[in-house]
Amino acid sequence: MTEPRDHPFVTAVKPLVDAMGGELMDPAQAEPDDVVLTWEGQELLAVRLPQLSDSLDHILAALERRHGMPLAQLDRKSKQDVVRILEARGAFSVRHGVETVAGALGVSRFTVYNYLNRDSGAQNKPAKAAKQNTQE
Incomplete structure (x- = not known):
């Protein structure tokens, strides 16, 4: 990811993504089934949900x-x-x-x-x- 992993938004959602078994990634690497999360109008990270x-x-x-x-x-x-x-x-x-x-x-x-x-x-x-x- 291009954004630092200690960004407050990433810090806030990481426990939830981990609990779901998801994967955090750079929004540029997102595929159509991934969920892109935005913070203050900027695409900050993408979440790949597990099967x-x-x-x-x-x-x-x-x-x-x-x-x-x-x-x-x-x-x-x-x-x-x-x-x-x-x-x-x-x-x-x-x-x-x-x-x-x-x-x-x-x-x-x-x-x-x-x-x-x-x-x-x-x-x-x-x-x-x-x-x-x-x-x-």
Whole structure:
């Protein structure tokens, strides 16, 4: 990049770009799918966003850092929490998302589906109970 990396705007957006798994670059190197960011009317930097599959790997790595250990070493409840977080972030809309998550957690695809179904079943119980109460 031609601008110094310690520019206040770059300093402000870098943690967000890093968290997304993106890459900062000079705006002159931007490709059509990159996002060019402007500061006070000047193109200051471009952000190359990761592919969805790369984002899933990045999210899994961030979750490992958060837990301080490989996800496969977590207890069952913690793995269920991880699956809940990943579902909220859209991890299972990515092709082979379930397989990737299962591998990171050290469980089978069937187990990941069970965690997902368990959560959706628990969410539907209050709604079913409320519906039954109104019908009585």
